[in-house]
Amino acid sequence: MGVPGRLHGAAPRAFDDHFLRAIDGGVTQAVILASGLDTRAYRLGWRDGTAVYEIDQPGVLDFKLRVLRGAGAAPRCALRPIAVDLRDGWAAALDGAGFDTSRPTAWLAEGLLPFLPPDAEEHLLREIHRLSAPGSHLAAEYFTDVRRALENPMMQQNAAIMGIQMTDLMSSAPRPGLAERLAELGWHTRLMTVLQEAAAHRRALSSTAMLDNIRHVFARLR
Template structure:
């Protein structure tokens, strides 16, 4: 059961979800028709030393008592692939717009500082629990970031703006923020507080990218039990919904940013995959449409609302 002051390392609670994301990115990278390439994902999963996570990374779990389509549904594979493509393109657009300050909130095992192309003067701040960042540093010790990567070990429910500023963040410079796979792991009030901090720290021209499941697409109890059993058989004890805070009492970030006079654009995860030639199983299409992909941009003086 989650509490407002709980903590974790990479192998437990919310930390373990980062391994699952890396495993799916590694699996996607291994496909002949891969929509992105993350050569660091497999290394991060292997560093955990878990047969279960290695099985997910190789796609072997899809052959354990469930169909391929069902596997894609319970693993959120389609959503994770779509959001990875969306956010990779988001950062590419930010760089083209001249933004050189990047903040990844709850960075987990995100390897974008290593695998994407960045101008040499880019600074990338990665915020997460100290134990999570320490694990990633060990696993990627022989890697070389493509930009000035700065770790900010902090709990996002605490005073993370001070920790970020102490690492050299410049609030007068436009920033590209990312909250990937984060907001449902925060209580509603903590989500609002985090977004308020982002607005306060953002210079004109800054942008914020977010994904968030609305709750209406959460799986039924029967489906959750089937997924739980498959994972348990592989030695993995993880139930995403047990880690989520409820959607109720939470503000929709699309309307929240619009209310703060940021320009909001949305992405469609189903269309994003299909436009790139990736078929989306009918069984997961409805759930994907309940998943928010969005970018909010703080207008400059010459922008119009």
């Protein structure tokens, strides 16, 4: 298995564990930002009465729901897709879908932040904080150096195969440290590398420039 395959095995497991910790803590509300083809609403053992909000572009959500329904899959929670661009009024759309700010929430931003410029990332963090009750959980993935990631041969090779110009999609502008910003807002944070997470699940990964550039932040609002 190549590095992308090994990465995509380690990272989803780490974020599954993020939700499982929240579930064990009694959380019954989750928001998956830029959810893409995420199927955790169908896979994880959610508590009775849990609402999972998936936010993404209308075409992405329509495609996923059509495929899963065609396969006979059923969510294991109250799944509430929200078809809205994160650059638009996603918080208002979340409120309109029944989101409850008085309940702790488990948030996930997987594979999202590198595509946001610093001001958009800051706005996203502040909105998450504003909407979160004490006891909420947050997990996010980011590159320590987006420019270095864009220059990585493996990233360039994968982009060429997909016919994508990654420099047009990802922002390499400098930004404050994610864990530091969340700590300033009152979140207790834990920073992990992909290598550490893989080792915790007895999956040995060798250090590479790509893997060493990825960090996962896990945070809980006091």
